[in-house]
Amino acid sequence: MRYISTRGQAPDLDFGDVLLTGLARDGGLYVPAQWPQLSHDDLRALAGLSYPDAAARILAPFMDGIPEDELAAITKAAYADFADPGVVPLRRLPGGGSGGHWLMELFHGPTLAFKDVAMQLLGRLFDRELRLQGRRVTIVVATSGDTGSAAIEACKDREAIDIFVLYPHGRVTEVQRRIGTTVLSENIHNVAIEGTFDECQALVKGAFNDLAFRDEISMSAMNSINWARVVAQVVYYITSAVALGAPDRKVSFAVPTGNFGCVFAGYAAAKMGLPMEGLIVSTNRNDILHRFFQTGGYRTDQVVATQSPSMDIQVASNFERLLFDLAGRDGAIVQGQMDDLAERGGFEVSAAALAQAREFFQSHRVDEETTTRTIGDVYRDSGIIIDPHTAVALRAAQDLRPDGPVITLATAHPAKFPDAVEKACGIRPPLPGHMADLYEREERFSILPNDLTTLQDHIRGLRRA
Ligand SMILES: *Cc1c(COP(=O)(O)O)cnc(C)c1O
Numbered sequence: 001m002r003y004i005s006t007r008g009q010a011p012d013l014d015f016g017d018v019l020l021t022g023l024a025r026d027g028g029l030y031v032p033a034q035w036p037q038l039s040h041d042d043l044r045a046l047a048g049l050s051y052p053d054a055a056a057r058i059l060a061p062f063m064d065g066i067p068e069d070e071l072a073a074i075t076k077a078a079y080a081d082f083a084d085p086g087v088v089p090l091r092r093l094p095g096g097g098s099g100g101h102w103l104m105e106l107f108h109g110p111t112l113a114f115k116d117v118a119m120q121l122l123g124r125l126f127d128r129e130l131r132l133q134g135r136r137v138t139i140v141v142a143t144s145g146d147t148g149s150a151a152i153e154a155c156k157d158r159e160a161i162d163i164f165v166l167y168p169h170g171r172v173t174e175v176q177r178r179i180g181t182t183v184l185s186e187n188i189h190n191v192a193i194e195g196t197f198d199e200c201q202a203l204v205k206g207a208f209n210d211l212a213f214r215d216e217i218s219m220s221a222m223n224s225i226n227w228a229r230v231v232a233q234v235v236y237y238i239t240s241a242v243a244l245g246a247p248d249r250k251v252s253f254a255v256p257t258g259n260f261g262c263v264f265a266g267y268a269a270a271k272m273g274l275p276m277e278g279l280i281v282s283t284n285r286n287d288i289l290h291r292f293f294q295t296g297g298y299r300t301d302q303v304v305a306t307q308s309p310s311m312d313i314q315v316a317s318n319f320e321r322l323l324f325d326l327a328g329r330d331g332a333i334v335q336g337q338m339d340d341l342a343e344r345g346g347f348e349v350s351a352a353a354l355a356q357a358r359e360f361f362q363s364h365r366v367d368e369e370t371t372t373r374t375i376g377d378v379y380r381d382s383g384i385i386i387d388p389h390t391a392v393a394l395r396a397a398q399d400l401r402p403d404g405p406v407i408t409l410a411t412a413h414p415a416k417f418p419d420a421v422e423k424a425c426g427i428r429p430p431l432p433g434h435m436a437d438l439y440e441r442e443e444r445f446s447i448l449p450n451d452l453t454t455l456q457d458h459i460r461g462l463r464r465a
Contacts (some may be wrong), residue, residue: 001064002436003030006324007338008331015063016129019122019228020137022221027338028331029320030227030428036061038238040247043274047242050078051087055121055235062231066128074128074448078120083434084108086302088117088236090243090407094382099249099405101397101412104240111179112413112435113310114262115150118232123154123161125228126220130160137220138463140207142200145172146310146412150178153224156185162463164189166200169447175416175431175438182441189462195450206452213366213456217350217463224261225317233265238274246404250276254397254408256389257289258311260318262409267360269320269376277404281363282396284308284371289316293363296354298337299346306368311413315341326353364396371395375424385429387412388420 003018007028013021018030038058047053052075060071079087087108093101109116130137134229139161141151155163165180169192181190193200206222208214222229241251253276255263266279283290284306292298303314318335326349327333340347347356366374374391378384386394390410396408414421414429422428431438448454 001036001062002033004033005414006320006331007029007335009335014160015065015228016132019125019129019226020133020135020220022226023053024222026331026335028334029225029318030323031321031324032062035268038273040273043238043242043247046239051235051239052079053232054239055079055132057237058235061237063125070128070325074124076119078124080115081110081440083432088240090240091384093378093384094404097401097403099251099403101394102240102405102407103384103394103410104236104245105388105410105414106236107410107413109150110153111146111149112416112432113146113150114409114411116144116153116231117236119150119154119222120226121232122222122226123151123158125320126155126222127158127160136160136162136218136464138217138459139220139222140166140204140459141222142166142197142204143172143180144168144197144309145176146416147224149176149183152183152188152190154222156183156188156369158187160185162189162464164191166191166193166203168192168197168200169194171196173416175418177445178438178441179435181443181445182438184442184444187464189459190445191455191458192445192447193455194447199450201450203450203455207456207459210452210456211326217459223317224259228259230265230268230318230321231241233262234268234272237266237269238272240407241269241274241276244407247273247275250275250277250404252280252397252404252406254280254282254309254400254406256311256393256409256411257281257283258286258313258316258323260289260316262411263361264318264321270360276360277402279361279404280393280396280400281361281449282393283363283365284311284392285365285367286312286314287365288314289319289366290363292319293354293357293361296351297346297348298341300341306394307417310389311392323349326356331445362400362402363399366392366395372420372424374398375421379416379425385414385421385425386410386429387414387417393426 005024005028009026010024106114
């Protein structure tokens with residue numbers, strides 16, 4: 001499989017190089033040159049496979065440089081420590097429309113959010129590729145809470161990787177902080193920066209743009225535009241649809257959306273031949289994507305803080321991958337849109353492009369009060385506690401009522417957002433068993449001022465040569 005850039009000016013790469021490169025050299029994102037196809041018989045043959053075995057089969061055409069048995073061993077290892085034997089179990093909600101309403105629980109990984117599903121695979125794929133190329137990397141990540149700890153768990157004890165996670169000192173919740181800082185492996189470095197999340201991100205950018213430093217430490221990234229993270233998420237759309245009767249029954253998915261990575265994976269599943277009723281793009285008050293699907297205009301606005309912080313974004317970085325398809329895969333059109341976004345704060349797509357997008361996507365926006373009410377209603381009706389991100393998507397599905405079975409993606413464990421949950425249903429959700437001693441575990445982190453030179457010296461001193 002070859003990968004091409006959404007802006008048409010970067011060299012085509014194979015999977016291994018796409019994995020390590022992240023962003024294309026022309027500023028675009030890599031996408032597969034063609035979508036591998038799954039026939040109805042291929043889909044039926046997935047029924048009854050374990051999640052790791054199904055994952056290996058679905059991912060093989062995207063990663064054709066990896067021998068099949070090796071890929072199967074990697075997926076098996078990636079999901080071995082998930083707290084639920086089904087890895088991403090479906091749970092039926094009471095009521096729902098004619099086809100029923102399910103939650104797909106994506107939060108049974110080590111850091112209690114769906115990012116583990118992709119990151120656990122990514123860390124192992126990085127390790128394999130680095131070993132083959134005889135290279136080492138230093139990963140530097142800024143986090144507002146969830147991504148950093150998922151990256152830490154993905155990288156811990158990997159031979160060829162050192163990782164530095166920058167988070168704003170005193171500005172993440174104690175649960176979020178402890179999930180990262182209690183991992184004591186020698187290649188893991190938590191750094192509390194005396195500043196905001198934006199300042200952490202600016203430090204990472206500053207380090208990347210210091211080319212001599214970047215080369216000196218072989219700096220790399222694991223951010224959400226990495227194609228390998230997106231493709232890992234294709235798997236659960238397909239396995240869950242098959243579990244509910246695909247290809248003979250069409251399923252809808254309601255997806256809490258921020259950077260458009262998760263829901264783009266659903267689109268990829270549809271392009272690969274999974275029959276689907278549709279994808280519901282669900283946003284909180286930060287609704288740039290909802291406004292796009294309503295009007296065809298993509299215009300940035302101020303970011304407001306909500307109870308679902310992982311969806312508080314202004315520009316959805318993975319959205320460029322959809323724009324590329326809507327532009328007939330013409331990179332010059334995408335480049336023009338991105339220029340307009342930077343210079344004029346937005347752009348419009350053609351009526352034909354909007355119609356094409358609406359063949360796959362619907363959208364809905366859910367405000368803060370409704371999110372709280374939804375968490376409370378679900379708890380009273382079913383005894384199930386959901387987190388605020390999940391609540392946004394579940395409410396969108398309830399309001400839009402698609403035909404047939406509906407799957408709402410449950411992207412975080414409610415114990416990660418105890419204040420929002422307590423406000424909605426009056427109880428504080430307990431941490432799951434494997435995390436019960438989180439508050440007693442030893443922590444390790446450094447506190448640094450918001451200063452690039454200090455950070456660079458810190459990284460030089462701690463990374464393994
Ligand atoms: C990252 C995240 C999302 C948003 O996913 P995108 O791929 O960025 O759209 C939703 N919910 C939770 C809990 C997340 O951590």
